[in-house]
Amino acid sequence: MLSLARGLEVLRCFAEQRRPMTIAQASAQTGLSRASVRRCLYTLVQLGYAAQDGHHYVLRPKTLSLGYAFLSSNSLATHAQPLLDQLRDEIGESCSMGVIEEDELYYVARAEASRIMSISLRAGSRLPLYAASMGRVLMAGRPRAEQEAYLKRTPLVALTPHTECNPAALLGIFTRTAEQGYAIVDQELELGLRSIAVPVRGRDGIVAALNVGTQAARISTSELHVTFLPALRRLSQRLGGVLAG
Structure with a gap:
């Protein structure tokens, strides 16, 4: 083949x-x-x-039929899309859901806010796990040995001057993310971009991640905590209920 x-x-x-x-x-x-x-x-x-x-x-x-075949057959993505749309309308910011595939973060659902300046991401987009808030949430749910193996085989490239590329520091970030239940990335993936992510838990652990991405010039990190984190956690609980049901 x-x-x-x-x-x-x-x-x-x-x-x-x-x-x-x-x-x-x-x-x-x-x-x-x-x-x-x-x-x-x-x-x-x-x-x-x-x-x-x-x-x-x-x-x-x-070629669209190839991607839609996955989206239409994936119950989590199907249930997530209208909820992401609703959250986007509520907070006025772009919202996404992602999963791990081949050592990368894959976007499987996205609701994009309409702005003059926006990040070009959509279902099917891929990002490095170590530099994305959803990626860090997903890695935080993996055993320590898997985290270490991933960091050894992955080229850790500084995407911006703020990107954390030290394996020991990233392991510490994964640990803190697991403890606090969320991850914030502040201009590490792209200058001017802040995001916050939470896990979606199924019967066997973390199966996906949800995030809100914002422009750093408009939204502070404290606002990510105060406004967006509770909303993301509510959405995560709803999707977790879908998986449990």
């Missing part, structure tokens, strides 16, 4: 770049040879998942 794996890698690179791509660009992005990329794109075009425009390729709407 090597061909299937290569085809999925090519599809994934389009999601990361969010623009039309040439064979050379897709080859550089995936690490596959140009010949392999050409064969994958030819097949995707024939199946209706991609289209060719000169030297560039673009994805077609048919």
Whole structure:
């Protein structure tokens, strides 16, 4: 099934770049040879998942069915979306739910506030666990040995001057997050962005995380505690009840 794996890698690179791509660009992005990329794109075009425009390729709407298949079959994401929409309308800030997949934070539901300046995130977006509030909440629910193994195999890149990249310090953050039941990230993921996250607990522990993301110029860290933390915890309890039911 090597061909299937290569085809999925090519599809994934389009999601990361969010623009039309040439064979050379897709080859550089995936690490596959140009010949392999050409064969994958030819097949995707024939199946209706991609289209060719000169030297560039673009994805077609048919690819949406792949993502919607997950969203429609995942009961947690299905129940979370209207509740996230409601919370966004209540507090006027973007709200999200994420899970761990392949050592990354994957967004599985998002309700975005309408603002002139907003963060380009949506269901399917991926972020590094160590630098995101939801990622830290999710890692806090893992055993210490898993946390240490993750930090050893993950390149810890300083995304901003504030990003914590010291493994010992991050282990301490995971521990404090587990103790207090939430995580705050202050401009570590992106300058000007603050966020707060809480866990969603199922029968077997933490299964997802919820967060509110804000602009640092408008919202202080104290307001994250006072206003957004209680609202997130109420939403977490409602989703936990769905899982228990």
